[in-house]
Amino acid sequence: MLLEISHPLELFKLTAWLDSMLRSLMPDWGALLIEFVLIGLVLLLAYAVIALALIYIERKITAFFQCRLGPNRVGKYGIIQSVADMVKILLKEIIPIDHVDKILFYLAPFFVIVSSMLTFGALPFGNGLHVVDFNIGLFYLIAVSSLSIIGVLLAGWSSNNKYSMIGAMRSGAQFISYELSAGLSLMTIAVLSGSLQLSTIVESQTYVYHWNLFRGHIPALIAFVIYLIAGHAETNRGPFDLPEAESELTAGYHTEYSGLQFGFFYLAEYLNMFIIAGIATTVFLGGWNPVQIEGWNGFNEVMNWIPSYVWFFAKTGVLIFLSLWVRWTFPRLRIDQLLNLEWKYLLPINLVNLVVMAVLVVFGLYIK
């Protein structure tokens, strides 16, 4: 019903038209090949553009938190500052470091960036903007995003630098711990929605009270908060930025990297923030679904006119703002406090929460 109302700005018509046109022009495999290439290009482009936008937004928002102006020289309101920064980082020299393990050293940034790129394929950005819809989509996201720790560990190990080494060890402990919480809290929602397929999860959340966050009420709320904390920790950003901890370890695991290699780490950090927020949006906040309230038809109509990808980015944006807010307010945790928080508080709460959710689902106590 509601979703059947046509959206003038939705992109699924465009993609469907493109698909049928290509198939009418050439055999199926040719059409598929061209589509693969196109999708790959679009994803790469989106990756870069989102990162640039995020960097600019973060710098501006941070500046307002800190009573500063932020970038305001390059372009109006400094709007192309991050483009300039990108050009700079592309042109920068990659300084060769003596006594590093060459292969591992140069390999590490790719692990980090590839793992965050891979998640892009499975994220539903909007109605029809979903590249691969695995039936185990949620599992895939968790699995792929946890690959980046390999890159971080390799970077720390191969740099031949004690600061890097300590940073890598810290991030190893941190990643593995918080991956548990993130995974378990997502699993709680998988229990609620009965599927790991992201399209199913999104489609089941039409009205606002159907959003998993509200449908599963208390356990879902707990899972949401834990996911935000754990996800924030996984992105290595303050107050969980111990692996970098510039006031202790100068730059942690990427101390020795320069130029584009450093750029990879930097980019991946911003994109991870986006990905964590994107997953949270998809799983908890109804994904690309517009805000729909049962009975308010006029309101729903208006909301429906806003395209689904705008909704996705808006919801993700709210979560990103939340993460920035936390980052620029709190001081840094210490490694033992960080592990305490995970193993002594989040993990037990999470496990109990999972059982509670299962009970809710078995007895049908969620909002239907």
Place this chain on the structure above:
Amino acid sequence: MNFQAGRLIMEKIKEIILAAVPEAILEDKQVLTVTVEADQLRLLAKTLHDNKELPFDFLSQLIGMDWGDSLGVLYLLSSSADLSKQLLIKTAVKDRQNPLLYTVSDIWETANLNEREVYAFFGIRFINHPDMRRFILNDDWHGFPFRKDYDEDPAINPLSLESKEIVDVAPRIIETPNGLKEEKVPVFDKDDYIINIGPQHPSMHGVMHFRTSLEGEIVKKIDVHSGYIHRGIEKLSEKLTYPQILHFTDRLDYLSANINRHALCMCVEKAASIEIPERAEYIRVIMDELNRIESHLLAWACMCNDLGAITAFIYGMREREMILDIFEKTSGGRLIINYNVVGGVMFDIYKDFQKDTKAFIIHMRESLKEYHRLFSGNVIALGRMVGIGIMKKEDAVSYGVTGPAGRGSGWSCDLRKYLPYSIYDRVEFTEVIRTECDSYARYLNRLDEIEESLKIIEQLVDNIPEGDFQAKTKAIIKIPEGQYFQRVETARGDFGVFIESHGDKNPYRLKFRSPSMALVSIMPLICKGEKLSDLIGIGGSMDYVIPDIDR
């Protein structure tokens, strides 16, 4: 009454000294001076440290001297219970080739680094000192630069551009039953995981160098290296006239620039009997307190930054900016304001000074509340500060840690109370003391001291008397022969100036007591067993300024 009682105690101390060391020569100068032979130094030191009447457990200054025919060391002692009681021990050795003295570093821990400094500058080695490496200077430095016969030819100590490995081996001289034995001991264990924190490090507040051995994240041992920006200010001063020396003081602890300069000005004024106008006194104290607030704000901001709260850092800078603006309008300088001169201050205050200052006081009070809301009560911040970096009071006294850090360990050591200089005896303020001994106590002390400084300024700013802001002084200021001390309370604690004059227009020897050196010297003790992250946090709570050490 106090005066009488004080007299009595000092008389008793004199008796105790003469009972222990009958050969000692006592002189009543600005400070009671006790001259002893080198071999009786330790006996006297121990007696004074352990006496029941008034234990002299605080070694404020340890000053190396070269009197031409002999080398010597001066020890300015004070009592932690009453800082106004001071005593100077003077000892000398004739042997210029291989001068040896007994160490007092086991009696007062603060002597440890100071004796190493004396060795670097004067070549006096200390028997039984655990680690007789040169402090501040490199191990391969030729000659002893503070000796009067030092050859300054750059060819002897050429500028080396080669990278040198740090050798972690400490020579020392140990007294054994068979005589003196020279030996070399390694500083670290063989398998230690050593990490260099500094000299280039974002949280070392300057070019401090801690060689730190770690066990995982836990700090096992810290070896302090310093001298990366040593400028030889004390040596340079020996060739300059007093007004010329003044500007150096701003460059010691640049965050307490004005207070340092106030100390040297007072020392010279006292020695040369220069009366300074009342108006200048008021302006000096107001500027000192503004300077203290500025310094504490920066300390607060940097500590928050060290703990990872970057927004708090910018907030601290924001308020500090207002003070810097007042400084700029008054003197033209912002950080290093070069404002005090012998005889008063350099310029009169500007027209709106009172208005700006009062506006700042109102703003600062609001901001303090904001700081507490933002950071002081934050659960992560509390976890990073409460119970971390425990510095017991006896350690603070032994290492000579004064200022907000010392008062965070329950040691009442505010020189503005004990040795009131300028017009501090006419203003009311509370000495902020906490007994928790941890980082959080030191942190809160600074914020509370900002409030106390605001109170002092409030009392003075409307009552600045009319009149001259500078006394007329002679073009060339000569100080009569003698030894002069002046101690003031900077934002980091007990800052001291010592001048030995031989009646010339320049000092024979000038020595600054650096509060930061004491703060750094205790770091290895209080950081042992803490996490690496806490080492940085504790460093922030101590708030040392490195140019103050590398004088």
